[in-house]
Amino acid sequence: MFSILATESASSAGWISMVVWLVILFAFMYFFMVRPQKKEQQKKNSMLAELAVGDTILTTSGFYGTVIDIADDTVIVEFGSNKNCRIPMQKAAISAVHFLYDNRKFYFYYIKKRHRDWAAAKKNDV
Secondary structure: OHHHHHHHHHHHHHHHHHHHHHHHHHHHHHHHHHHHHHHHHHHHHHHHHOOOOOOEEEEOOOOEEEEEEEOOOEEEEEEOOOOOOEEEEEHHHEEEEEOHHHHHHHHHHHHHHHHHHHHHHHHHHO
C-alpha cells in the first residue's frame, strides 16, 4: 500500500518538474525572442507613421531616395539626382528614415573611420 502511494507521489513530482521546465522555456522564448520582435515592430510602425514629404529614406534593397508623395500605404520616391526617376513603392519597403543632419554625421563618421584605418595600415607598412 505504501509503495503505491510512493510511486504516485514520485510520478506527480515528475510531472510538476516537467511543467516548471516548460514554463521556464516559454518565459525564456518570450523575453528573448517575442518581446524584442514586438518592440522592433512598434518602432518601425512609429517611424512609418512620422514619415513626411522630403525625408531621405533607405529602402530594404539598399537605395537612398527622397519621399515626393505619400498615400495610404504607398509612397513615391525620387532616387538620385535625376528628377525623372520617381518610383512608387510600398511603405513596408522602407527600412530607415534618414535626415540630412544624420546623413552628414554618418558620412563624417565613415570618413574618419576610413582615414583612421588607412593611417593605421600605412603605419604598419612602414
